[in-house]
Amino acid sequence: MIDWTGMRVLVTGGAGFIGSHIVDRLIAEGAVVTVFDNFSTGFREFIPPRDRLRVIEGDMLHAAQVARAVKGVDFVFHLAANADVKNNLSEPCKCIEQNLIATQNLLEAMRAAGVRNIAFSSTGSVYGDATIIPTPEGAPFPVQTSIYAASKVAAEGLLTSYAVGFDFRTWIFRFVSMLGPRYTHGHVFDFWRKLQVDSTQLEVLGDGKQKKSYLHVEDCVSAMLATISAARDAINIYNLGHTDWIEVDDSIAIITRTLGLTPRLQYTGGERGWAGDAPRLLLDTARVRALGWRPRKSIEEGIVDTLRFLMHAPYVLRRAERDAAAASG
C-alpha cells in the first residue's frame, strides 16, 4: 500500500461531491492536501477547515492559477469537471473548456513543475451505446453520443499521451454514477428536488426502464486508493462500478418509500432520458476486483444515504433554486 503520510496532494474539484470525499480520506491517511476549486458546484460546507488542508479558490482555465496550485505537489487527483451530463447540449463549448482545456492546463502546469502522477475521473459514458454489457475497459471502440463523454475521452487521450510522451504516470477511472452524502446532482437529487416542490406527482425522463449501475462514493474512494497502490503501470485504466444495477422505476420506489410519498408518475417517454443518454449502463469491473477491492454498500444504501444528506443540507437546495432563477432570468 502507498503510504500517504506527508505526501503533498492536489485535489482539483476538491470541494465537490467525489473530490471532497477524497480529501477526507487523504487527510485521514496523513497526506498534506491542497484543494483547488472554483466553487461553482463545490461547497465550502464539504471541506471544513482542518490541519494539513489548504484551500485555493481558483479557475482551471486560468493557467497561472493552476501553475501556482501544482507547485511542490507529489500527486494530483483531477476531479474538477463539468459533470452536468444531461444539459451538455445547451453549452457544448463549456463542456470542452471545463473538461478538456482545463485538463490540458493542468497537464502543462504539471509538466513545467515536474509533477507526473495524476488520477483522473472519467466516466462509463465513454462507452456510448455499449454493445457489450457489462462493458469491459477493452470494449469495441465506442462512438461518442454526448459532448460530455467526448470531452472525457479527449481528456483521457491527453493523459495517456502525456504518459507516453512526458513520462507521466496516470490512473484513469471510468465511473458509473456515484451516490451518497454530498451528491448534489443526478437522478436522486432531481427527483428529490421535484418532490420538494410537489409531492403528489413526479416527472420521469424517459420510460422509467433505463437500467444503470451506481456506486457509493465511499466505495469509489476506496477503489481509487486501492488501485493507485496496486496498479503501477504508466497508464492504468479501470472501470469503477457496482456489480449490481437498477431500473429508474425501482430507484423511484426506493426514493418515494424513504420519503414516505406516493406521487403519480408522469413519463416523458422514450428509452433515453435525454439525447445521448445510454439507456443501459453496467461496467465490467473484473479488472479492479482482481486487485481485491469489493463494494461494501448496496445501490439501495447509496440512494438512502443520498436522501439523508439532502434532507439535512438545506443549502444545497437553496443554491439549486438560485442557479435556476439566474438561468431563467
Place this chain on the structure above:
Amino acid sequence: MIDWTGMRVLVTGGAGFIGSHIVDRLIAEGAVVTVFDNFSTGFREFIPPRDRLRVIEGDMLHAAQVARAVKGVDFVFHLAANADVKNNLSEPCKCIEQNLIATQNLLEAMRAAGVRNIAFSSTGSVYGDATIIPTPEGAPFPVQTSIYAASKVAAEGLLTSYAVGFDFRTWIFRFVSMLGPRYTHGHVFDFWRKLQVDSTQLEVLGDGKQKKSYLHVEDCVSAMLATISAARDAINIYNLGHTDWIEVDDSIAIITRTLGLTPRLQYTGGERGWAGDAPRLLLDTARVRALGWRPRKSIEEGIVDTLRFLMHAPYVLRRAERDAAAASG
C-alpha cells in the same frame, strides 16, 4: 451516387495536400467550392483559380471568419488540421487548438447556419498500439499514444455527439498516411529533403522495420466520395487504406532507386520512429471495400508519384527551409 452539380461545398484546409485534391474532384463533378485555408501548410499553387472556386484566407480559430465561410453551404469537408504527428510533443496545445477547438468552431458555425453534413479526416493512429492488425473500426477501445491522435479522437467525439444531439450527418475517415502529388510532409518528403542536402547518407528514425500502409491520394478522394454516396447513416465511420503495407527499409529502397542514389543508412534505433509512433499500422478496410471501392494504385506508385511531384515543385522545399530557419532562429 450523389450529384455534386451545383452543390455548395466548403473545404477547410482546401489548399493542403488532401484538401486540394478534393477540391479538384468536386469542381470536376460540378460543385461550387469554397476553400478556407490559412496557408500555413497549404499552397496557393495547389488551388489555381477556376470557375466555381472561391478562396478565403482565414483562421479556423477565428469563429467569426468560420461563420462567414459556412454561410449558404450544403456540405463541409473538414480537412484543416495540424498534421505534424512527429512533432506533436513540442507543441501540445497547438495540436489541441488546431484539431479540436478548430473543429468545435466549425461545428458551432454549422449549427448556427443550419449546415449539417460534414466529412472529416481522422487518422488510423487513433488505434494507438493496435492489438489487432489489420485493425478494424470496432477494434478494442484504444489507448491514445500521441497528442495528435488524441486530438483527432476528441474531434471524432464532437462530430458524433453533434450527430446525436443536433441532427448532423457525419462521415469520419480514419486514414493511413497518404502519398502522391502535393504531399509536403511525411517520410517520403523527409527522406527526399535530407537527400537533397547530402545524397551520400540518410538518417532513418527508428530501426527501419516499422511497417505501415499507405494510400494514393487519388484513391483516398475516390473512397471518400464513394462512401459519402453509399453510406447514409447519421454517423459513418470508415477506415481508408491499402490492403498492402511496406517496411521503412523497402520504402527507402524505392526512393533511392527512383532518385538514382545509394546513400549510407544511419538508423537512430528503436522500434518506434518517435515517441507515440505505432511501429505497425495496417487498417482493416473491409467496411469501405464492401461499398465496391478498391485502390487503383500501389504503394510504390504512390512513393514515385510523390517524388516526381517534389522534383518539380521547388517552392515546397523553399518553404520548408524557410520554416526551419524561422524555427531555429
